[in-house]
Amino acid sequence: MGDERRVARVLLDRQGRTYAEEAGIRLTDRPGPLYQLLVLATLLSTRIRAQVAVAAARELFGAGWRTPQAMEAAGWQDRVDALGRGHYRRYDERTATMLGTGARLCLDRWHGDLRRLHREAGGEPGMLRRLLTEFPGIGPTGADIFLREAQTVWPDVRPYADRRALAGARRLGLPANPRGLAGLVGEADFGRLASALVRVALGEESAGEVSRTAAAR
DSSP: OHHHHHHHHHHHHHSOOOHHHHTTOOOOSSHHHHHHHHHHHHHHTSSSOHHHHHHHHHHHHHTTOOSHHHHHHSOHHHHHHHHHHTTOOTTHHHHHHHHHHHHHHHHHHHTTOHHHHHHHTTTOHHHHHHHHTTSTTOOHHHHHHHHHHHTTTOGGGOSOOOHHHHHHHHHTTOOSSHHHHHTTSOGGGHHHHHHHHHHHHTTSSOHHHHHHHHHHO
């Protein structure tokens, strides 16, 4: 257990930012940041590099489209252009449409406030996943991304580790289950650990370097 905790600590030291933080989202349990996380999860759901999706999210938010009202009001071509500036070009037109449709659904169904979705699901991860997949562009993978990041502000979802996070854990020789991983860090750090494990699974962080650094401590 001590060795595994060292590995987890080294990983957090090297890759301690969530994808939401990297996209410039100051995540809190408030309507604006939760909607921004939904946008990021939509962008991360396609077969495109995570860093491109993050860059595209920053372009959208930099244009001022941080709420469903603003996203819907933006012109379709403006959304396409913002995605292009983030080099999100393979899926830009389809994604621009999905963001507009998703913004309208968020307003109609949840009055622009995803805390209502959380309350309807009773904080139960399975129900949350089902409700999230009603948004265009959010399939099971997108719902997992959203919940993996949202657990930092929705404690009742913790510990949440999707298949990519668990794949990263296996590469590092860490427990390949959420409860086992939760025993390696404090509650407040688990969301950051899950995101860092995804970076290992995606090759953004070297499992070998993390393990060697931990062994040297």
